[in-house]
Amino acid sequence: MAVSINVNGKVHDVEVEPETPLLWVLRDTIGLTGTKYGCGIAQCGACTVHVDGQPTKSCNVNAASVVGKKVITIEGLSPDSSHPVQKAWLELTVPQCGYCQSGQIMSAVALLRRSPNPSDREIDAAMADNICRCGTYQQIREGIHAAAKLGNA
Amino acid sequence: MNQIDISRRTFIRSSLAVGGGLMLGFHMPVSAEAAIVMGEPWKNPAEGVEINAWLTIDNAGVVTIRCPHTEMGQGGMTSVATLVAEELDVPWANVRCVLADANRFVTRGQEYKDMSTGGSNLVRNRHPHILQAGASARERLKEAAAKAWGVDRSKVVAKQGVLTSGDKKGTYGEFATAAAAVTLSEEPKAKAYKDWWLLGKDTPRMDVAVKVNGSAIYPIDVRVPGMVYAAVKSSPVPGGKLKSFNFDAIKGRPGILGVVELKQTKAKLQNADMRSAIAVVADSFYRAKTALDLMPIEWDLGPGADNSFEKMDKLARELMDKDGQHAEEVRGDPRPILAKGGKVVVGDYARPYECHVPMSPPAAVASVTAERVDIWSFTQNVAATLLMAADQTGRQPKDVYSHGVYQGGAFGLGNAIDLPRQAVEISKQIGKPVKVIWTREENILQARARPPIWAKFQAVLDDKGLPAAMISRAIGESEVPDYADRGIANMAYKVPHFRYERHIVPSNMPIGPNRAPGNNNNGFTIESFADEMAIAGGWDPLEWRMKMTEGNEPWQRVLAKLKEVSGFTTKLPKGKGMGIAVVESHGSVVGACATVEVSRRGALTIEKILIVSNSGYVINPRAASEQVYGSTAWELSHAMYGGLNLQGGRYQNVNFDTYKLMRFPDMPTVESVFAMSENNWWGGFGETAGPPTPPAVANAIFFATGKRIRTTPMLKHDLSWA
Amino acid sequence: MKKALVRIFVALVLAGAGAIAWAMRFPEIAPIAKPDAAKFDKELVKRGEKLAGLGNCHVCHTKPGGKEFAGGLALPTPFGTIHTTNITPDVETGIGSWSEQAFIRAMHEGVDRHGRNLYPAFPFDYYSKVTEADLKAIYAFLMSRPAVSQKPTDNSLAFPFNIRLLLAGWNFLFHEKGEFKPDPSKDAEWNRGAYLVEGLGHCGACHTPRNMFGAAPKSGTNVYAGAVAEGWYVPPLNASTPAPIPWTAKALVNYLIDGWDGHHGIAAGPMTAVATDLYEQSEDDVFAIAAYVMSIKGGPRPQAEQEKITTEALATATKLEWGHPEAPPVPNDPVMQKGAKVFEAQCSTCHKQGGKPAPLGLATVLYAPDASNLILATFKGIQPPRGVLDRSMPPREAQISDDEMTALATFIRARFTKKPAWTGTEALVKKIRSGAH
Numbered sequence A: 001m002a003v004s005i006n007v008n009g010k011v012h013d014v015e016v017e018p019e020t021p022l023l024w025v026l027r028d029t030i031g032l033t034g035t036k037y038g039c040g041i042a043q044c045g046a047c048t049v050h051v052d053g054q055p056t057k058s059c060n061v062n063a064a065s066v067v068g069k070k071v072i073t074i075e076g077l078s079p080d081s082s083h084p085v086q087k088a089w090l091e092l093t094v095p096q097c098g099y100c101q102s103g104q105i106m107s108a109v110a111l112l113r114r115s116p117n118p119s120d121r122e123i124d125a126a127m128a129d130n131i132c133r134c135g136t137y138q139q140i141r142e143g144i145h146a147a148a149k150l151g152n153a
Numbered sequence B: 001m002n003q004i005d006i007s008r009r010t011f012i013r014s015s016l017a018v019g020g021g022l023m024l025g026f027h028m029p030v031s032a033e034a035a036i037v038m039g040e041p042w043k044n045p046a047e048g049v050e051i052n053a054w055l056t057i058d059n060a061g062v063v064t065i066r067c068p069h070t071e072m073g074q075g076g077m078t079s080v081a082t083l084v085a086e087e088l089d090v091p092w093a094n095v096r097c098v099l100a101d102a103n104r105f106v107t108r109g110q111e112y113k114d115m116s117t118g119g120s121n122l123v124r125n126r127h128p129h130i131l132q133a134g135a136s137a138r139e140r141l142k143e144a145a146a147k148a149w150g151v152d153r154s155k156v157v158a159k160q161g162v163l164t165s166g167d168k169k170g171t172y173g174e175f176a177t178a179a180a181a182v183t184l185s186e187e188p189k190a191k192a193y194k195d196w197w198l199l200g201k202d203t204p205r206m207d208v209a210v211k212v213n214g215s216a217i218y219p220i221d222v223r224v225p226g227m228v229y230a231a232v233k234s235s236p237v238p239g240g241k242l243k244s245f246n247f248d249a250i251k252g253r254p255g256i257l258g259v260v261e262l263k264q265t266k267a268k269l270q271n272a273d274m275r276s277a278i279a280v281v282a283d284s285f286y287r288a289k290t291a292l293d294l295m296p297i298e299w300d301l302g303p304g305a306d307n308s309f310e311k312m313d314k315l316a317r318e319l320m321d322k323d324g325q326h327a328e329e330v331r332g333d334p335r336p337i338l339a340k341g342g343k344v345v346v347g348d349y350a351r352p353y354e355c356h357v358p359m360s361p362p363a364a365v366a367s368v369t370a371e372r373v374d375i376w377s378f379t380q381n382v383a384a385t386l387l388m389a390a391d392q393t394g395r396q397p398k399d400v401y402s403h404g405v406y407q408g409g410a411f412g413l414g415n416a417i418d419l420p421r422q423a424v425e426i427s428k429q430i431g432k433p434v435k436v437i438w439t440r441e442e443n444i445l446q447a448r449a450r451p452p453i454w455a456k457f458q459a460v461l462d463d464k465g466l467p468a469a470m471i472s473r474a475i476g477e478s479e480v481p482d483y484a485d486r487g488i489a490n491m492a493y494k495v496p497h498f499r500y501e502r503h504i505v506p507s508n509m510p511i512g513p514n515r516a517p518g519n520n521n522n523g524f525t526i527e528s529f530a531d532e533m534a535i536a537g538g539w540d541p542l543e544w545r546m547k548m549t550e551g552n553e554p555w556q557r558v559l560a561k562l563k564e565v566s567g568f569t570t571k572l573p574k575g576k577g578m579g580i581a582v583v584e585s586h587g588s589v590v591g592a593c594a595t596v597e598v599s600r601r602g603a604l605t606i607e608k609i610l611i612v613s614n615s616g617y618v619i620n621p622r623a624a625s626e627q628v629y630g631s632t633a634w635e636l637s638h639a640m641y642g643g644l645n646l647q648g649g650r651y652q653n654v655n656f657d658t659y660k661l662m663r664f665p666d667m668p669t670v671e672s673v674f675a676m677s678e679n680n681w682w683g684g685f686g687e688t689a690g691p692p693t694p695p696a697v698a699n700a701i702f703f704a705t706g707k708r709i710r711t712t713p714m715l716k717h718d719l720s721w722a
Numbered sequence C: 001m002k003k004a005l006v007r008i009f010v011a012l013v014l015a016g017a018g019a020i021a022w023a024m025r026f027p028e029i030a031p032i033a034k035p036d037a038a039k040f041d042k043e044l045v046k047r048g049e050k051l052a053g054l055g056n057c058h059v060c061h062t063k064p065g066g067k068e069f070a071g072g073l074a075l076p077t078p079f080g081t082i083h084t085t086n087i088t089p090d091v092e093t094g095i096g097s098w099s100e101q102a103f104i105r106a107m108h109e110g111v112d113r114h115g116r117n118l119y120p121a122f123p124f125d126y127y128s129k130v131t132e133a134d135l136k137a138i139y140a141f142l143m144s145r146p147a148v149s150q151k152p153t154d155n156s157l158a159f160p161f162n163i164r165l166l167l168a169g170w171n172f173l174f175h176e177k178g179e180f181k182p183d184p185s186k187d188a189e190w191n192r193g194a195y196l197v198e199g200l201g202h203c204g205a206c207h208t209p210r211n212m213f214g215a216a217p218k219s220g221t222n223v224y225a226g227a228v229a230e231g232w233y234v235p236p237l238n239a240s241t242p243a244p245i246p247w248t249a250k251a252l253v254n255y256l257i258d259g260w261d262g263h264h265g266i267a268a269g270p271m272t273a274v275a276t277d278l279y280e281q282s283e284d285d286v287f288a289i290a291a292y293v294m295s296i297k298g299g300p301r302p303q304a305e306q307e308k309i310t311t312e313a314l315a316t317a318t319k320l321e322w323g324h325p326e327a328p329p330v331p332n333d334p335v336m337q338k339g340a341k342v343f344e345a346q347c348s349t350c351h352k353q354g355g356k357p358a359p360l361g362l363a364t365v366l367y368a369p370d371a372s373n374l375i376l377a378t379f380k381g382i383q384p385p386r387g388v389l390d391r392s393m394p395p396r397e398a399q400i401s402d403d404e405m406t407a408l409a410t411f412i413r414a415r416f417t418k419k420p421a422w423t424g425t426e427a428l429v430k431k432i433r434s435g436a437h
C-alpha cells in the first residue's frame, strides 16, 4: 500500500505496510539514515524526529499516523549545519561516537523552540528520554545553553 | 530501493567498480578546521602523493593521514592525526584524516603494525611507531629538499609545512613526489616532550562535523545497490542449537525473500565462534524482523538453560569461606597473623553481569560475489574482520575488503562478535549484498558480557590501625577467570603480608572485554575495602591511602592533587557524604572523589564526581577530559542501575526498559583534573576514569548514611535512614 | 426538568444565605503602591517559594504556554467556566496594589481587595487554615515575581452562579473559618501533615467529592472518598481506595515525590503537577503528609497482613502481564479479540512481562468506576512527573480509532482485573475525543 509522507518538505510516496514504524520508512525506504535505531521501544530517543514540530520517537509512530503531517529529520534541520544547536555542538565537540546525537539534537531543538532560554531543570525534563551511552550529557547541557545564547544573538 | 544521491560535489565516492559496481557515498564534512574524508584515497591519486603508508600530501600541502584504528567516539582518528602531525610539523588546518585500508594492511606486510583498537592502547602503546611514521615522512621531505638544493639534510629545517635552508624555501607539497622516492639510511628518533608544539594542546576532535548533521556513516547506515536485509536470532541460551523452524508460516508475508540457517562453527579466530542461528531475509529490515518474530522456532537450549546468577551467587558465597583453588603469596604469609586474631576487618563484595549496549545496535553489511568479498561491520579491528570474512568464505585475504566506518560505540564488544561471520554467510548463501542488524534484544542476549565477580577480603590491623596482613579471595566465573585478578594481585597498597587466592564458579555465558575489563569490577571491591580498613583503623581514607602508597610517585601525585582540589572531608552532616577511591589501570593512575546526598527516604543524588588522572603524558587534554566524562557516566550506569538478570540460562532484561542506564537528569557534574608525572610514561585514557567512580560513590554513601554498599546495582539497596 | 428544579433550589438556598451574608460583606482594602521587590527578605521569599509550591499556585494561575502566575487558565466547573486570575504584582491587571493584609484576607476569607467574593474554585476553604506567617512568606514571594500585564478573562458562568454576592452565602454555609489548630493528642509529624493536607495542599479540593453547591465537605463519610477533577477520576484517599495493594507510608512518600510507585503506577492528569511540586519540597514535609494520609486511611495494616496482600496481588498481577507464560488466553469474543490486537500493537512494547511500567493489574486506574482515566492517558499520553522523567507515555490519539479505544478499554479491564465490565465506555471515548470532557 502506498503511503504519502512529507519529510523535510518533500513528499514521498512509499510502498510500505501502514503500520511500519516511521523510523524504518525514513531509514530503509527513503534512505535518510541520520535518524537512528537504538531500541525500537521508545526508550532511548535515538530515533527522535519532529512531527508537526513535536519531538517524536519515530520507532513508536507508524507511517499511517504521520500522513498529512510534516516530518523533519536531522537532515532537514539546516542545509549546512548552521542551526544554532549544530553550531554549539561543533564548537563544544559534543558528540563522541555520535550515534545518539541526531536524536539529542532534535530533542534539544524542540526544547529551545518551546523555551528559548531553558533552565537546567527544563533541560533535564526535555532530554530525559535520550540516552547517550558515551555519556556526553554534561556537554549536551553546555551545548544547549550555548545554543540558547547563539539563538538569541 | 531508493539510493542516496551521490554527486561528486557533496560526496567523495569510493568506486569499487567491480561486477555491479559497489558505490558508497560519504558526506564531506561541513566545516572543521581539520576535516575527515572517508573512502579509499590510496586508490585515488587526486588525493595526493603517498609518502608512506600513513600519509599522502597533495600539491597544496594538504596532508591526509590514514588512521589504522577504529573511530568509535574515543577520538582515535584525532589521536593518530595529532601524533603524526606533531612529528611531520604541518599546520593543523592542513591535516585531514581517513580510515586506513585493511586489505592493504594484510596484503602489504602489515605496515600499520596493528589495526586493533582497545585496551586504551592507541596512544599508550602505539605512539612510538605512529610518531615514527610522521618523523620518517618529515626526514624524507627534508632529504628530498636537501638533494634539490645540494645541501646536507641537517641544514634543512622542516616547520609548519615549509622546508627552508638559508634563503632556499619550498613547501611540503612541492617536495612530496621526490620525498616518496627517498629511502633513509637510518630512521629518525621521536622528539622530546619539551619540544611538542601540537601534542599536549586542546585539539578539537576531527570527527565531530559529520556527527551533527546525520551524515556520519555507521555500519547500520551503509547502503549498497541491490542490498537486502536480514534479521537474526541466535539461540537465546549460549550453546543451544536450532531444532526446527517453520518458514511456511511467514513465507507469504510481504517482502520476504528467504530464510538462512546458520550452523554453529568453531572459529579459528578467537572469540568469534558462530552460534547456531536463524536469519530471515527480506527487502526491508522491518519486514525481516517482524517475520522472524512471528516464525515458530524451536531451540534445543542445551545444559546452559539451568544457569542463573542466583545459583552462581550462592556457590560463590560458599567458596568465599574456603581456601582458594589458586593461591599466590605476594608478600610474606598473612595466614598465621590472621589466625592470631586481633582487630580483624572482613568485607565481601559482588557485582553482576553487565552488557556494553553500544548505542548503535551491532550491524554489518556484506557482499559476497565471485570476485570479491566486501564487508562494513561493527568491529574494533577491520583487519581481524577481514580475516574472519576470508575464513568464513574460504577466500584469499587479498580478495576481501573490510571497510572502515564510524562505530556507534563499541566499548570492547567490537573485539568479540560473530556478527560479521553471519553477514558474509548470509550474503554467500543468498547471493546478494545483505545488511544484518541485531535488534537491541539480540545484542543483549548475545552479548559477550562483562563477567560477574565476587571478592572477600580479610585483614588484621596493627597497633597503628594499618593493615599488617591481608588475604584477598576473588571468585571469577569460568569463561575468563583472569578478570578476577586485575588490580588486586598487584594492588598498590603494600600490606606487609599479602596473599591472593582465587576460586572459579562454572558458567557458560560468553564473556568479553568491556571498558576497563577486570578493573571495572575490582576497583569497586578493593577500594571499598580500603575504606573499610581505613575507617576500622581510625584513619582518614585519604591520609590512609597516602600512607599506604608512600614512595609510589604516580599515586602520591594523584592523592596530593585530590587533597588539594576536592575538599574531601569525612565530617559532613548526616545525609551528605564524600568518598574517594584510586584505581590504577591501563597504564594510568586515576582518583575519584564523589559528593553525594542521600535523603531520608533513601533517594540518592550524586552531586559531583571529581576525577584526577595521571597518565604520565596527556596528548590532548580536551579530548582526554571528554573520555573522563564518558567513562564516568559509563561506570555509574552499571554501578547504579545495571545488572543483567541471568535466569534460565539467558538474560531476562534485554532492552532499555529493563536494563537501565544513566540518563540525563541523574548525571552528576564531572570535573576532570590532571596530575601528570611527565616522565616519559604514556598511560591510557579511554576507560580509566570509570573504575574509581563506583567505589568513590559507595564510600560517600557510607559517610552519608552509615550503610556500606557491597553489591551493585547500588540503587537496589534501601538507602533510607531515620 | 430535574436539573432545572435543582437549580431553582440551589438559587433559593443561596439567595437566602446571601441575604444573611449581606450584612457581613467585606469592605475594600485601600490600594497600596507596588512594594519594592528588592525590599523583601531573601530568606522569606525563598520560604514563600516553597510554600507556593506546596499550594500549587502556579498550576492554576498559569495558562498553557503563558507567563507564570499571570492566570488565564480556564477551569471548567459544573456551573460554567472560571478563568484564573493574574497574581503577579502588576498594578493594573494583577495584585500589585494589594497590601499584605488584603492578600491574607483573600486567602483566609475568599474575597478580593475590593471586598468582592471569589469563586470557590480558588480553594480558600483550605487556604484559610494556613498561618499568617506562611501567608506573609507567600506574599513576599509573589510580590517579588516579575509583573506581567495580562487582563483576566471574563468568566462564563450561568445564572445564578454569575451573581458574586451569592458566594457570600456559600461562604456562610460551607466556609469554616480559622487557622489550623494542632491536635495535641497527635504527634508533631501528624500535625504538620494535617496542616499541609488540610491547608496549603488542599488535597480535598480534588479528592473529596463536591456537593451540589460545588463545596467539598470537610467532615463526614464523604471526605476524601474520591471524585472527578478536570475529567479525571481522582481516587479516594480514605480506606475506600480500590488499589489492589494497600498504600504504606513509604509508598506514599515515594509516589508523592517521584509521582510513581511500583505497586500503584504513575501520577497523571492534574496529579502530575502536584507530584512535580512535591519533588521540590522538603522530604520531611512529604513524610508528614504521608503520616496524615495514612491516618485518613485508618492507619497502616499489621505488617504481616500488608506483606501477604502485597505478595499475592503482585503474583496475580505478574501472571496477568502480557507475554507471561501463564497468562490466560484472549477469550473468543470479537471485542476482546479486537482489544487484544490493539493492545499488542500499541501497548505491549512497554506494558509486558518484566516491563518498566508497574504491572497493569496493580494500576489503580483500572479499578476506577469508569474508563475515563484510561482513555485520557491513552489518547493524551502521560507527561512524566519531575521525579521520574524517563517514564513518559506517548499520546496515541492519532493511532487509535474510537472503536479500537472502546475495545481496548474493555479488553484491558477484563484482562487485568476481576472487576465487572465498565459501562458507557463508547460514549466516553467520543466525548474525550471531541474534547468536551
Ligand code: FES
Binding pocket: A036, A037, A038, A039, A040, A041, A042, A043, A044, A045, A046, A047, A048, A057, A058, A059, A060
Ligand atoms: S529507537 Fe526509538 S526510542 Fe529508541
Ligand code: FES
Binding pocket: A095, A096, A097, A098, A099, A100, A101, A131, A132, A133, A134, A135, A136, B073, B359, B408, B409
Ligand atoms: S555520542 Fe555515543 S551514544 Fe551518544
